[in-house]
Amino acid sequence: xxxxxxxxxxxxxxxxxxxxxxxxxxxxxxxxxxxxxxxxxxxxxxxxxxxxxxxxxxxxxxxxxxxxxxxxxxxxxxxxxxxxxxxxxxxxxxxxxxxxxxxxxxxxxxxxxxxxxxxxxxxxxxxxxxxxxxxxxxxxxxxxxxxxxxxxxxxxxxxxxxxxxxxxxxxxxxxxxxxxxxxxxxxxxxxxxxxxxxxxxxxxxxxxxxxxxxxxxxxxxxxxxxxxxxxxxxxxxxxxxxxxxxxxxxxxxxxxxxxxxxxxxxxxxxxxxxxxxxxxxxxxxxxxxxxxxxxxxxxxxxxxxxxxxxxxxxxxxxxxxxxxxxxxxxxxxxxxxxxxxxxxxxxxxxxxxxxxxxxxxxxxxxxxxxxxxxxxxxxxxxxxxxxxxxxxxxxxxxxxxxxxxxxxxxxxxxxxxxxxxxxxxxxxxxxxxxxxxxxxxxxxxxxxxxxxxxxxxxxxxxxxxxxxxxxxxxxxxxxxxxxxxxxxxxxxxxxxxxxxxxxxxxxxxxxxxxxxxxxxxxxxxxxxxxxxxxxxxxxxxxxxxxxxxxxxxxxxxxxxxxxxxxxxxxxxxxxxxxxxxxxxxxxxxxxxxxxxxxxxxxxxxxxxxxxxxxxxxxxxxxxxxxxxxxxxxxxxxxxxxxxxxxxxxxxxxxxxxxxxxxxxxxxxxxxxxxxxxxxxxxxxxxxxxxxxxxxxxxxxxxxxxxxxxxxxxxxxxxxxxxxxxxxxxxxxxxxxxxxxxxxxx
Numbered sequence: 032x033x034x035x036x037x038x039x040x041x042x043x044x045x046x047x048x049x050x051x052x053x054x055x056x057x058x059x060x061x062x063x064x065x066x067x068x069x070x071x072x073x074x075x076x077x078x079x080x081x082x083x084x085x086x087x088x089x090x091x092x093x094x095x096x097x098x099x100x101x102x103x104x105x106x107x108x109x110x111x112x113x114x115x116x117x118x119x120x121x122x123x124x125x126x127x128x129x130x131x132x133x134x135x136x137x138x139x140x141x142x143x144x145x146x147x148x149x150x151x152x153x154x155x156x157x158x159x160x161x162x163x164x165x166x167x168x169x170x171x172x173x174x175x176x177x178x179x180x181x182x183x184x185x186x187x188x189x190x191x192x193x194x195x196x197x198x199x200x201x202x203x204x205x206x207x208x209x210x211x212x213x214x215x216x217x218x219x220x221x222x223x224x225x226x227x228x229x230x231x232x233x234x235x236x237x238x239x240x241x242x243x244x245x246x247x248x249x250x251x252x253x254x255x256x257x258x259x260x261x262x263x264x265x266x267x268x269x270x271x272x273x274x275x276x277x278x279x280x281x282x283x284x285x286x287x288x289x290x291x292x293x294x295x296x297x298x299x300x301x302x303x304x305x306x307x308x309x310x311x312x313x314x315x316x317x318x319x320x321x322x323x324x325x326x327x328x329x330x331x332x333x334x335x336x337x338x339x340x341x342x343x344x345x346x347x348x349x350x351x352x353x354x355x356x357x358x359x360x361x362x363x364x365x366x367x368x369x370x371x372x373x374x375x376x377x378x379x380x381x382x383x384x385x386x387x388x389x390x391x392x393x394x395x396x397x398x399x400x401x402x403x404x405x406x407x408x409x410x411x412x413x414x415x416x417x418x419x420x421x422x423x424x425x426x427x428x429x430x431x432x433x434x435x436x437x438x439x440x441x442x443x444x445x446x447x448x449x450x451x452x453x454x455x456x457x458x459x460x461x462x463x464x465x466x467x468x469x470x471x472x473x474x475x476x477x478x479x480x481x482x483x484x485x486x487x488x489x490x491x492x493x494x495x496x497x498x499x500x501x502x503x504x505x506x507x508x509x510x511x512x513x514x515x516x517x518x519x520x521x522x523x524x525x526x527x528x529x530x531x532x533x534x535x536x537x538x539x540x541x542x543x544x545x546x547x548x549x550x551x552x553x554x555x556x557x558x559x560x561x562x563x564x565x566x567x568x569x570x571x572x573x574x575x576x577x578x579x580x581x582x583x584x585x586x587x588x589x590x591x592x593x594x595x596x597x598x599x600x601x602x603x604x605x606x607x608x609x610x611x612x613x614x615x616x617x618x619x620x621x622x623x624x625x626x627x628x629x630x631x632x633x634x635x636x637x638x639x640x641x642x643x644x645x646x647x648x649x650x651x652x653x654x655x656x657x658x659x660x661x662x663x664x665x666x667x668x669x670x671x672x673x674x675x676x677x678x679x680x681x682x683x684x685x686x687x688x689x690x691x692x693x694x695x696x697x698x699x700x701x702x703x704x705x706x707x708x709x710x711x712x713x714x715x716x717x718x719x720x721x722x723x724x725x726x727x728x729x730x731x732x733x734x735x736x737x738x739x740x741x742x743x744x745x746x747x748x749x750x751x752x753x754x755x756x757x758x759x760x761x762x763x764x765x766x767x768x769x770x771x772x773x774x775x776x
Contacts, residue, residue, distance in 0.1 A: 066095040085160060086110045089639065099128050101644065104305030106145075111160045114258070115152050121181070122147035137173040143537065145181040148200070151188030162251055163209045163397050177216065178203050180709040181317045184222055191708050192229050196240065198222030204246075215246035225271060232290035235297060238271025247305075253407030257374045265303040273297050275319040276334055278350060278358055286358050286392050293319035295334070302692030303774030307369040312340040320351060343367050352390065358416075360389035381426035388420045396439055399458055402428065402470045403501050405517045411456065415439040428470065430462035441474060444562050445521065446603060446643055449487055449499065463505045472501040479523070492552050494526025518565070519558030531576055537647045542699035542719040548576035550589070560596065564605065581666045581699070587617030587630070599636060607639035607651060627665075632657035646696040655688040660706050660713055663688070667717070667728050667741055674748075678736050684708060690715075693764060697721070702764040717741070718763045729757035 069075050072095035080087045091105030126143035163171065179202045186195040203216035225238035247262040254262050275293020278286060295318025302309035320332040330350035339345045344366040352359030364385035372378045380398070396411040403409070421432035428434070434457070441454040451540040454476040461469045476499070481492035500520045531545040538544050550573030557565040573589045590613040596606040617630040632655055639651025690704035699719040706713040710732070717726035728739040731754075738753035739746060740760075749756040 057088050062098060063096070069092075070095060070101070084093075084111060085163075099130050101126060101128065110157065113159045114155050114157075116155050116773070117150070117152045119148070120152040121145040121149075129300050132175075136170070137175060138174045139173075139177075143176065143178045143179045145179065146183045147187050148181045148184050150348050152190065153188070154190060156592075165209040165211070171211055173205065173211075175205040176203055182344070184220065194225060194227050196222040196225040196238075197239070201577065212248050212250050213246070214248040215244070217243065217245045219243045225269075233274060234290065235271045235273050238269060238297070242266065260303070260373060263303060263305065263307040265301075267295060267299060267301050267303070269299040271297055273316065273318050275321060276461060277321045278334075291319070291321045293321065295740055300339075306371065308340045308371060310341050312338070314338040340369055342369070344369060344371070347639070349390070358390050358392060360387075360391055362387045362389070367425075383423050385425050387423060390416065390418045392416050396436065399434065399436070399456065402458070402518045403472065403503065405560035406501055406519065406562070407521075409499075409501065411436070411454075412440045412442065427468060428458075428460045430468060432458075432460040434458040441476060443521070444484065445556070445558060445629065446562070446564060447484050447749065448481060450476070450479055450481050450485050450499075450521070451487075452476035453499065454479075465505075467505075469503045469505060470501075471503065472499075474499045474501075479526075481526075489533065491530065492523075492526045492528055494523050494552075497521070497523040497526075517560045519562075521554065521556045521558055521567075524553045528552050528571065528573065531573055537643075539694040539697050539699045540721075541721065543580050543694065543699045544578065546577040546579055546584070548573050549611050550574070550576065556595070559713040563603065564595055564597060568595065569593045580662075580715075581724065583619055583665050584663065585614075585617050585619040585662075588615040589613070590615070592776070603643035605641050605643070607636045607641055607649075610636040610639065612636075619665070627661045630658050630662065648693075648695040650691075652691050652692040653689065655690075657686050657688060657706075659684065660686050660688070660711075663704070663706065663715060664728075664730075666706070666719075666724070667715075667726070667739055667746075674737055676732055684710075685715075688713075691764060700763050701726070702762050714757060716760070716763050726763065727757055727760045729753060 034218070067181045068444045075090060075093075076087075080089075087107075087109045088405040089107045093101060093103040095101050103124045104122070105126045106119075107122045110117045123146040124143060125145075126140050129137075129139040132139040153492070165171070180200070182199040184196070184200045186193070186199045188194075200218070200220035200222070200223045202218040204214060205216075206213040215348075220240065220242045222240040222247065223238075224232060225235060225240050227235035227238070243266040245264050246259060247264075249259070249262050268708075273295040275295060276289040277289045277291040279289055281287050295316065297314075297316045299314040301312035301314060303312075314337065316334070316336045318334045333349075334351075335347070335349045337345075337347040346362065346364050346366065348360055348362045350358070350360040350545060350580070362385070364383050364387065366379050367382040367384070392414060393416075394414050396413075396415045396417070399410050400406065400411055411621060415436050417434055417436055419434040422429035436454075436456040436458075439454055439456060440451075441456070442449055442451040443448075454474050456472060456474040458470060458472045461471070463469050464765045476497040478495055479493075479497045480490035481494075482488070482490040501517055502520075503517050528550040530550045535544045537715045550571055552572075553570045554567065555728075556567035556569070559565045567592075570589045570593075571589070575586060576589045578585045578587075578589075591611070593607060593610045597604075614630075616631045617632075618626075618628045619630065620626055634653050634655045637654055638654045639649070639653075641650075686706050686708050688704060689707035691700075691702045693700040693702070697720060701715065701717040701719075704713075704715040704717075706715070712729075712731045714729040715726065717724060717728075724741055725743065726741045728741070730737055730739075736753045738749040738757045740749065
C-alpha cells in the first residue's frame with residue numbers, strides 16, 4: 032500500500048505533540064550545525080589547546096551526529112612532561128563523551144575505538160616541563176578514559192627504538208591535573224609480526240608480544256619517573272627471532288654489540304609486581320656471535336643469556352671470545368631477593384654471589400680500590416679492560432679470586448705528593464685464618480711522574496717501573512682499626528729529576544736553594560693506610576748541581592740518602608736518624624774572595640726530624656766530615672775581615688764538625704757548631720733570615736784565638752778573652768729536646 036503523504040501524517044498528530052517535536056528537531060539541527068562547525072574550524076583546537084607547550088590535539092576532520100558522540104579522522108595527540116615528549120596518532124577515532132561531566136570539570140569518555148594507531152616517546156634535553164602547581168581549593172580537571180580500544184595497532188617509537196607490528200590493544204586511565212592522582216586501569220596489548228629496529232639495525236623480527244599491565248592510584252609526590260614502576264603490575268610474553276651479533280670495541284675500547292648475519296631467539300615470560308620480578312619469571316636470549324681471528328677468518332660462537340626467578344634472581348651469561356684478545360664472559364650469578372633497582376643497577380652488587388670468568392671492559396674500576404677502604408689515596412681512573420676469574424660472595428670477591436688489569440691510568444697521593452702514570456694491576460684474594468678476605472693489589476706503572484698536589488702540571492720526578500703493593504693485614508678490622516687494616520709498599524729506582532729547583536719549595540729559599548741542575552732519584556717506602564709514609568728511604572743524586580747557601584754559590588755533586596720513620600703524633604712528622612747527605616767535587620768562592628775547589632763534606636744525622644706540614648720544618652743534630660772549614664768561614668765574613676792567621680786555619684786540612692741545623696720557612700739556623708782537628712778549634716752559631724745574618728764565631732789556632740760578632744750585617748772582633756765572650760753569647764736555638772718531645776712539638 033503506498034505510503035501516505037508526510038504532511039497528512041504530520042497534521043494528524045495532536046497539536047500538543049507537534050510543537051515539542053519541532054523544537055527537538057530544531058535543537059538537533061542546531062546541534063549538528065554548531066557541533067560540526069565547532070569541530071571543523073579553529074574553535075575546537077583553540078578551546079582544547081590552551082597550553083600548547085604541554086598538550087595539543089589536532090585532527091583532519093571530525094563529525095558528531097549525536098550529542099556526546101564524536102568521530103575524528105587523522106587524530107594527532109602531542110604532550111610534554113618533564114624531559115619526555117610523547118605522541119599518539121590514529122587514522123580514525125570514535126568515542127563517547129559525558130557532556131554533563133564537563134560541568135564538574137571532568138572529561139569522561141567511557142569508550143573510544145581507534146584505527147591504525149601508532150605512538151611513541153622521545154627524550155627532550157631542554158628545560159624540563161614541570162607539572163602545574165596545584166591551587167588550594169581549585170582542583171585540576173579530571174581526565175577519565177575508561178576504555179581506549181584498537182584492533183589495528185601498527186607500531187611506535189621509543190627514543191631510538193622503533194617497532195612495527197599488527198595487533199590489538201586496550202588501555203584505560205584517569206588523571207587529575209595539577210599534580211593530582213593518576214591510575215592506569217587493567218590494560219592489555221597483543222601484537223604479532225613484531226619487528227624491532229634501533230640505529231638502522233633490525234634486532235627482532237617475526238615476534239609476538241603479549242602484555243597485561245596496570246598502575247596503582249598514586250600522586251606525583253608519591254611516585255614520579257622510574258618510581259612509578261613500584262606501583263606497576265606487568266605480565267609480559269615476548270618471543271621472536273633476533274639478529275646475529277658481533278662483539279666489537281668502539282674507539283675507546285668499550286664493548287659494543289652490533290648486528291651481524293645470523294638468526295637467534297628471544298623468549299621472555301615475566302611478571303613484574305611493584306618493583307619485583309615474580310617467581311617463575313624467565314628470559315632467554317641466544318644469538319650467533321661472530322668475530323675474526325688474527326688472520327681475518329670468521330670465528331663463530333653463540334651468545335647465551337638467561338634469567339630465572341625463584342626466591343632470587345639467577346643470571347647466567349656466556350659471551351664466547353672469538354680472538355686471542357677478544358672480550359668474553361662466562362657468568363653464573365645469583366642476586367638475593369627479587370627486587371630490581373632499575374635506576375641503580377650497581378646496588379645489585381652487594382646482593383650477588385656466584386662465579387664469573389672473562390675479559391671485559393668496565394666504565395669504572397673504582398670497585399677494585401674499594402676493596403681497600405682505608406686506601407682512598409689510591410685511584411684507578413677511567414675505563415679499563417679486566418681479565419678475571421672470581422668467586423663472588425655477597426658482593427665481595429671471595430678467596431681464590433684473581434683479577435688483572437692490563438692497562439689503566441692510576442694515581443697515588445702520598446703525603447702532599449702525587450704519583451701518576453699508566454699502570455697494570457693484579458688483584459688476588461686469599462683467606463685469613465679466621466676466614467676473612469685478604470685482598471692484595473700489585474700495581475706497576477710503566478711510566479710515571481711525581482708532582483706536588485698543588486702543581487700537578489710541574490713534575491719533579493719522571494721515571495719507569497714504579498711498583499706499588501697494597502696488602503690487607505690478617506684479622507677482620509673493626510671500624511676503629513680500619514686505619515691499620517691495609518699497608519702499602521712503593522718502590523721506584525733511578526728515576527730522572529729534570530730540575531732540582533723543584534725541591535726549593537721544601538727549603539728556606541732565601542738562605543738555601545738549588546739554582547739549577549738535574550739528577551736521579553730512588554725510593555723504597557712503606558705506606559700507612561691513609562697514604563702517609565710509615566718508614567723507608569729516598570735517595571737523590573745529582574752531578575754539577577748549583578746551590579746557594581747563605582749567599583755563597585756552590586757547584587758540585589750531591590748525594591742524599593734520607594732514612595724516614597713515621598713520627599708517633601703527627602701524620603707528616605718523620606725521624607731522619609742515620610740519614611746521610613754528601614757533597615763532592617764542590618767549587619765555590621766565599622765572601623772572603625778565595626776560590627775553593629774540590630771541596631767535599633759528608634753529614635750524618637744523629638738525631639733529626641722533619642715535619643712536612645707547610646711550612647716544612649727540618650731539625651737535626653749532625654755529624655760532619657769535611658775537607659776544611661773554608662765554607663763555614665765564608666758564611667761569616669770576607670777575607671779582608673779576618674786576621675791573617677785565619678788563612679792557616681782554613682788550610683789546616685780535614686775537619687770534623689758537629690752541631691744542630693734547623694730550617695723552617697725562610698729561616699736557617701746553625702747552633703752549637705764545633706769544628707776541630709789536631710791543629711785548631713772553631714765554634715759557631717748563626718741565624719740566617721732575610722738579608723741581615725746574625726751570629727757569633729770563635730776560632731783558635733795554637734795560642735791565637737779570636738771571636739767574631741755578626742749583627743745586622745755589622746762585624747766586630749773580640750780578641751781579648753775571646754772564648755769567655757763567645758761562651759756568654761746566647762744560643763740561637765733552645766737546647767735540643769729529647770726525641771719524644773721533639774716529635775710532640
